[in-house]
Amino acid sequence: MNVMMLLEMAATTFEDRVAIKNGKETLTYGELFAAAGAAAEKIKASDARRLAVLDVSTLAIPIGLFAAGCAGVPFVPLNYRLTKEEVEKLIARITPAYLITDAARTDELAKLDGTQVIATGDFVKAAREGKAETSWPMDPEDVAVLLFTSGTTGAPKAAVLRQKHLVSYILGSVEFAGAGEDDSTLVCVPPYHVAGMAAILSSVYAGRRIIQLANFKADEWIRLVREEKVTNAFVVPTMLTRVIEALEGEDSANMPSLRAISYGGGKMPLSVITKAMKLFPETDFTNAYGLTETSSTIAVLGPDDHREAASSDDPKIQRRLVSVGRPLPTLELEIRDDEGKVLGAGQRGEIYVRGEQVSGEYEGKGSLLDKEGWFPTRDAGSIDEGGYLFIEGRADDVIVRGGENMSPGEIEDVMLEHEAVADAAVVGIPDEQWGEAVAAAVVLKEGQSVSVEALQAFVKEHLRSSRVPQVIKFNKELPYNETGKLLRRVVKAELSGKA
Amino acid sequence: MAQLKAGTRLKSSVCATEVMVIAAPDNEVAVTCGGAAMVGMKDDPISGATLEAGGEPPKMGKRYVNEEGSLELLCTKPGEGSLAVGGTAMAIKGAKPLPASD
Structure with missing residues (x-):
């Protein structure tokens, strides 16, 4: 070949x-x-x-x-x-x-x-x-x-x-x-x-x-x-x-x-x-x-x-507009927990993939494929009942606050629904009491304003209180690389006061 | 009969057909085109072989599989003879149309 x-x-x-x-x-x-x-x-x-x-x-x-x-x-x-x-x-x-x-x-x-x-x-x-x-x-x-x-x-x-x-x-x-x-x-x-x-x-x-x-x-x-x-x-x-x-x-x-x-x-x-x-x-x-x-x-x-998602009245179908769709028919894809157990619909874990196009190899480091040929992508995600895959950040991006695992993506999605918010990045920052605290960098839409307290209240309306960012900073823009990847470590350093 | 491996290219002994092996079974198989054994690209065609009529000639870019699905060939040059393994015609592998993604 x-x-x-x-x-x-x-x-x-x-x-x-x-x-x-x-x-x-x-x-x-x-x-x-x-x-x-x-x-x-x-x-x-x-x-x-x-x-x-x-x-x-x-x-x-x-x-x-x-x-x-x-x-x-x-x-x-x-x-x-x-x-x-x-x-x-x-x-x-x-x-x-x-x-x-x-x-x-x-x-x-x-x-x-x-x-x-x-x-x-x-x-x-x-x-x-x-x-x-x-x-x-x-x-x-x-x-x-x-x-x-x-x-x-x-x-x-x-x-x-x-x-x-x-x-x-x-x-x-x-x-x-x-x-x-x-x-x-x-x-x-x-x-x-x-x-x-x-x-x-x-x-x-x-x-x-x-x-x-x-x-x-x-x-x-x-x-x-x-x-x-x-x-x-x-x-x-x-x-x-x-x-x-x-x-x-x-x-x-x-x-x-x-x-x-x-x-x-x-x-x-x-x-x-x-x-x-x-x-x-x-x-x-x-x-x-x-x-x-x-x-x-x-x-x-x-x-x-x-088109189906955009025109649907069903929130479950609408939501698929932010999914990445279904796996190619030529390969297999699974969501697994930390112990390697395969998870069911709606459960968040790490995305594993297997197929002929999957390399999973780095020079000098060898192959990361397991014995059965599965590649751990380090991307976190979940699959809904219809088989649609949702990406929820990197597996390493998980914020662990007081023993509770949370995904930055779910908090970001809520913040983005606020009418004044143009972009948001959520990261974990070191915290004496909780191990990690939830922090967010937010970009406001032009001409709009919202207070930190109002934004925190907005998140609390939609998610458990542990997910409400303790720290919110307003930025002009978020750091992306030229191919559109959010540079989370830059946001993290800034919000941790290390930048 | 020959032991095939992925990446190997074969040519017909009786027409212009060329294929590449995408997947091969562990056992030896006899792949024919137009009724005559296919040979390696550098090998001489089977002498005296004549094109056997019948069957669908392979189409450029289409994939062909045996009944068990263990042997898969890609047509890289079309010809007139049809593909068979051990005397059984190979079937065209159904295309899975996907939207262009890159």
Whole structure:
């Protein structure tokens, strides 16, 4: 198995269809296949054991992903937002490496031991001009991609995704050649995010044209959707929020080509998805939940689920709009308690998942799968009677107050229902009496105000008194990373007085 | 008869069909296309074999399974011969349509 085989199938079926578009540059499926094969020869001829990219989305990303598969070396997209020191530390972990980077960084990075550096433009040019008789290894155990996790707690870990994980994910979730001639998808997640890798593979296998947007800006996103008549897009919740803000005052989004928006990567606030569905009434919304370690998506809330929940009078059905839907039919998912016992409907515990796309492996740390192949995600959640999965923060986020376990998510959900509250983050802070105390950072809606006492009373109306935040601080905004993940440790440090 | 493993590619002896093994049983199996044994990509086709008519020719990107579900093949190049294991036709694996999620 090899991702290159997926590309070969696309290239033989629709050779002249445009696969990738970035600004004015394009690559057809035939050109992408040839370029990947040619680039692979260069990598094989070097002593590099990894192909790394330190740059925004360009044509080099898809060429590199497939070229690495073809050369039998892992593809390592690095986070270009990291500091120089952080980048150098990561590079030291992946040498000897063939490193593609923007022209401004080549000289500096070439000084590092074990790197062979090439500017992005030169890499793409050489790949396009090269010619190669292409063949590639088919060992399912070969490592396809190494992704450094965002490290919201501690040092980044390198998640290992093997060819078998990615190929299984694609074969199990995408219909080959399922996209029409005019279908296109706007990809604005960075390449170092698993969704960026999955977007390339899914689109190539479906035959859907990828339009790359390197640095997300709402105006630019809207312009591209309208100009390129984009049919599909994937966004993280913060991006959708920005798009809605940019459309403020408009009755409709005026993007008739946009048939489907999928979103994931962080928790979608109910107010945002509700507004989005009103602005884009004809568009299908899909919520995708997944982890780096599971080769992207493991559960989806589909378009019908969205419409049913939004139009229902039953609170149980309505609530599903903030769920992540049901697990993919190709895998198994369970909620377990601390002792490993499988829990029933509505009970909160840790999410475990098993399936062919699930890697659960980190470089140097080995596999975290148990003997039966289950991966403990460290995400907390519950499943309702209909099989819908609700994510309730990280298992590590649990607040333990006087021996009572509570989930920040349930308190946040209540606070978000208050008319003055735009965003809320709840964390546990050290407390002499209780071990941990509940504390909240709250962002108010523009022009609104509410007192700490009134907000505490509001929470008390809905939840047990132990869940009422003892400390509430009002902030201008909450700290999110660029893919929409709340940086809880930052909130915690601030509320504990350690920031 | 051959012991197959995931990732192995096979080609037809009598037409253009190529497949990749997605899942394989522990025992040896005889996979045929158009009535003749399929061979490894670098192997010579079975000499003198002729295309046997009948059955559905495999379609690009579709998955095919045996009766027990222990052998699964992906069609990576379509041809005219139909796929069979030990003389029994392989069935197309039902697609599970999912909304595009990434």
